[in-house]
Amino acid sequence: MSKQIKIVHVSDDNCDVSLNVGSINGVQEGDKFLVYSLSDHEIVDPDTGESLGYLEFVKGTGEVVHVQDKMCTITSVTYRKPVAKKTIRKTTPSMTMWAGSTVEEIVQDDNREQIPFDNPHVGDLAKPI
Template identity: 35%
Template sequence: MKNKAIVISALLLLSSAAAGWCGGKKIICVLDLEDKSSHGHGWQNVGTGIAEMMVTALSETKRYTLIEREKLESVMQEQRLGASGAVTAQTAAKIGRLLGAQFIVTGAVTEFGTKDSKIGVGGLEKVLPFGGGAKMAKNTARAGIDVRAIDTTSGQIVAAAKGEGSKSSAEFKGNLSIAPSFDFGKDGFDETILGKAARKAVDDVVKELTAKFDEGGSSAVKIIKITGNQVYINSGAADGEKEGRTYSIYRAGEEMTDPDTGESLGSEEEKIGTAKVVKVTPKYSIAETKAAVQKTDVLREGK
């Protein structure tokens, strides 16, 4: 019964997302980021907070359909996956498919914290964790994010982006206003120097991802079979396919592995040629190419 419920919920998610596929907007899911920062004690769920900020920023571009966080949490629980943010490219792609997403964004928070250049007495240099009560000459907050976007069809990395934010205050007295009691994006967090640093890092990532999606990070079209210089693809009139459309053909490159954990990080793609659609049927199409294609190659519209 439980397995049946999981299948039904996944089908409902896929059917609800189908309209978004036809509407032209890319469907994106943002996983909780892994917290690799050494921010000391106090802050909890940093990766979740930054991920939620990314969802908001991506949604505000009006370019994408974002998977709701509640749906993501439900699927993560059903698949018995942790919320640490540390998942392989293959697992991320599986989660995205269950949610009906075309792309899934995953990665890590690489930096999140503050440095106090001087405390109240004697000009002592010291790095402090979060907290309040000290007088200081300067307080600098930094945030860093490193993410990648994975195509859920092919499991390949189609875009990567980094963002950094740094904000300082000439003088703070008493409460530093960066205590962990502040919620991400709420209760004035965005107005703190750490909030501003995090926002800058998020905005940088969203800007870079948007540019890469626009230049060719489209959903992958798969090859059904190859006959001579013709390739049969799983995109037909029902998917909005049109004669004359030109695709770039990509092949998965060398698999990348995390040197610390040994986990697969997926692989980047190499462009090997182009293909032009010459015939469209309701469920599939035929494209012609001069490239020496393989059935495992994928097609993407764009450069």
């Protein structure tokens, strides 16, 4: 994709952004993008004086959830880690009062919390990953 990809809309909660590329650019649901901005000044190698370009400040990664002809919407795919696994011990009933058995069940707490993009703005950049 040779077109410079930019944010054209930011949701109120910063969890979704829309980009200026769509199906006519080959974008499909499930594609992933890195969202970033560039430093204000060019970085130069102190030894050689060679330009190293501009520093990229990563604002998050997202996955395409909706595609239109000329734009798409991506949602943040960064989540806070879920709470550690919990162990639940259950005693199974038995024919006699004192002869039950204990069963342990490990349950993963999957209440993950989505982390929004980090302060995205219209005009910030994106690139496929």
